[in-house]
Amino acid sequence: MKAPRDISNDLLESLRSLGLTKYEALVYIGLLRMTGATATEVHETSGVPRASVYPVLDRLVQKELVSVSHTTPKRFDAIPPGQGIENLMRRIENDAESARTALDRLYREKRPEARGSQELIWTIYGEENIRARLAGMFLSAERRVEMLVAQNLLREHVLALLEPVPDSVRVDIVTDTWKGEQPSRFRVRTHPLGAYPETHAPPGKGLRHESSGVFLVDDARALVWMGSSGEQPSALYSESAGLVQFVRRYLNSVTEWVAAAGQ
Amino acid sequence: MKAPRDISNDLLESLRSLGLTKYEALVYIGLLRMTGATATEVHETSGVPRASVYPVLDRLVQKELVSVSHTTPKRFDAIPPGQGIENLMRRIENDAESARTALDRLYREKRPEARGSQELIWTIYGEENIRARLAGMFLSAERRVEMLVAQNLLREHVLALLEPVPDSVRVDIVTDTWKGEQPSRFRVRTHPLGAYPETHAPPGKGLRHESSGVFLVDDARALVWMGSSGEQPSALYSESAGLVQFVRRYLNSVTEWVAAAGQ
DNA sequence: TAAATGTTGTTGTTAAAAAAACAACAAGGT
């Protein structure tokens, strides 16, 4: 192919994930700079081979990204980006909707937790997924929720999820700082988490508490939120006795430390 | 590939437009029926070759559609469809947003209507695009807006677009029926459009007025809305003297007919 | 006006890239 000028690779990638091929993207981009261009002009400014330009334009018309004139030769015009992208998204959202419906049906047919998945430790990627799992944990709490969690993480992502927890469930929170009054609903204890001795960790490489947290529900379900700064966060979730016990001990020792520190 | 069971082709297509490959779709679908499956089990119920299952699962984890356990052998679990599809859509919407930003910049650099595009007749596909164009026409009206339009089309799609037209612009509407009182804002004339003699058309094949309409603004810009029933609608738009004159005459003769019919 | 030239729109073929399918094997567990 000729020289498609200086089209950012990112843009092509974005358009591809909206369902366009490279050629379709290049033609549409080229067309945005022109008004009423002929196929040959499109070929020239987009760098797409002339013979390929015709089928590509046909597809773009089908996708409601360009309009055609009735002259000979035909002339083409781009639908403005706002409208055009909306047109693409409409199709995609339709697909998403029908896919969700179909998948939900399959999903509901699943035998409910046949095997003992309770011995496994799961890795969950992505903030949304972690939050969803946390919400589920909190929702299922019957007696007690405990957490050791950095203040920013708590405020931004966790606090809202505690809303549906009933009063009969005791909620213990250990965090680094707490602005404002103590909420009566929860037992909040503050402590400079960074100062907690990372026993077996080499200095400077200790677990970053910045965006991390440890959660335990009813001594039965544990989640460890590992927020690698900047990166996509991940978490461990488990109902296995092993991990739960480990988390249990960790929380105990931190709690003791906090108490001893004399707050 | 083995027998992927009875997976609807539509579903695979939908998932593809959300950025999944066939394999990714099959594995995810298969995984929805299981809980904590091993790679081999995934292979068995999805029909995807065992060796291919590993890279596919990796990608699905990246796309936040499945979670992995830390056991050996690894076990995999599907994120529930609602959450999973939301995860996919989030990425796509990000791409859409950044694409729109980038494209808008390019679009604005375009020299404003360099050539005389006013001689061309454009075909516009898709209801949204037609409505957008109509809205633009109405917005630019300085003296007069005339339309001959089926009642259903008028109510559902057109009336709302007339909102921003100032009082100084005269708006004439001819339609088949009009329930309720006459709006003082517009000059509405009703007429059973079907009865208008389709001069050169064979009976039964005359232009269906059901979802069609003719629009003229300031005697300068014309749009013909052709609503093929059920299909995607299309329209002609032009500022060319030829088409404008044709529409002008058509409106005139209909208006005369209506007047003669003695309303 | 007729020949020469050029452009548009089509069709068919080849090349490159991406996805799918298969083969083989080391590591570890039973």
Add this chain to the structure above:
DNA sequence: ACCTTGTTGTTTTTTTAACAACAACATTTA
């Protein structure tokens, strides 16, 4: 000794991209 997991590399198929050739017109030029 045997089976399973996870990994790697190779072949086949499908999809995109690139190229070649040509008929139908239209434009220029002699």
